[in-house]
Amino acid sequence: MTEPGWPPAPIRTERLVLRESEARDRAGLIELFSSPEVGTYIGGPQSREELERTVAETPGRRFGLFVVERDGSAIGVITLDRPEDVRQLGYLFLPTAWGHGYATEACAAVLDWFATACPGEPMTVVTQTANKASMRLLEKLGFTEVERFEAYGAEQWSGRWSRPKP
Numbered sequence: 001m002t003e004p005g006w007p008p009a010p011i012r013t014e015r016l017v018l019r020e021s022e023a024r025d026r027a028g029l030i031e032l033f034s035s036p037e038v039g040t041y042i043g044g045p046q047s048r049e050e051l052e053r054t055v056a057e058t059p060g061r062r063f064g065l066f067v068v069e070r071d072g073s074a075i076g077v078i079t080l081d082r083p084e085d086v087r088q089l090g091y092l093f094l095p096t097a098w099g100h101g102y103a104t105e106a107c108a109a110v111l112d113w114f115a116t117a118c119p120g121e122p123m124t125v126v127t128q129t130a131n132k133a134s135m136r137l138l139e140k141l142g143f144t145e146v147e148r149f150e151a152y153g154a155e156q157w158s159g160r161w162s163r164p165k166p
Contacts, residue, residue: 006063008117013109016102018066018078023058025067028074028094030055037095041131043152068093068106075102078110080123087114089125089161098133104140111141115163123161128154 007020021029030051032038039045060067064080064087076093089111093103114123125143127134135157143159150156 005117008113011066011109011113013105015070016106016109017069018106018109019069021058021060021065021067025074026055026057026059029059029067029077032074032076032092032094035095038092041128041134041154042092066106066110068097068102070097070102076106078106080110080114087118087121087123089123103137107137107141111161111163119163125159125161126156129157130154 010017010019012018030048033046034048034051036045060077064082066078067074068076068078075097076091079090081088081090089107091103091107097103111123114121124146125138127138129135129148138157138159141161143161146158146160148155148157
């Protein structure tokens with residue numbers, strides 16, 4: 001599989017900047033991962049005290065982690081992980097960013113970047129079927145169902161994305 005150069009230049013959309021993490025993102029990422037609302041479909045929130053002790057000064061500096069910035073502040077993250085031999089999209093946004101289309105805008109921009117950086121490489125995603133907002137987002141982005149399965153005490157939905165043909 002192709003490993004594109006990292007980090008890419010910041011990706012700019014109409015309203016957002018997607019970039020590598022910086023030290024100034026630490027407080028926002030701790031807020032994100034300790035949020036009860038954010039933790040609803042990912043096993044619950046993490047302890048703020050534990051995050052304060054363990055999150056690096058410049059958090060998440062690794063391949064495939066994009067900080068999503070709006071008006072100079074981090075509002076979420078998008079990840080491109082490789083749990084097996086395929087890329088997997090992940091995304092988390094602060095509750096104050098929900099309902100504004102930011103996740104759709106940011107994920108679409110990352111998928112466009114990925115399709116150019118890694119032509120032909122598939123992208124997968126897994127989410128709980130109970131997460132209706134995530135299911136709608138994945139449909140908008142063009143993911144198609146591969147399978148449903150039980151994990152973590154809930155039904156999971158696995159999907160695959162391929163760049164639409166021109």
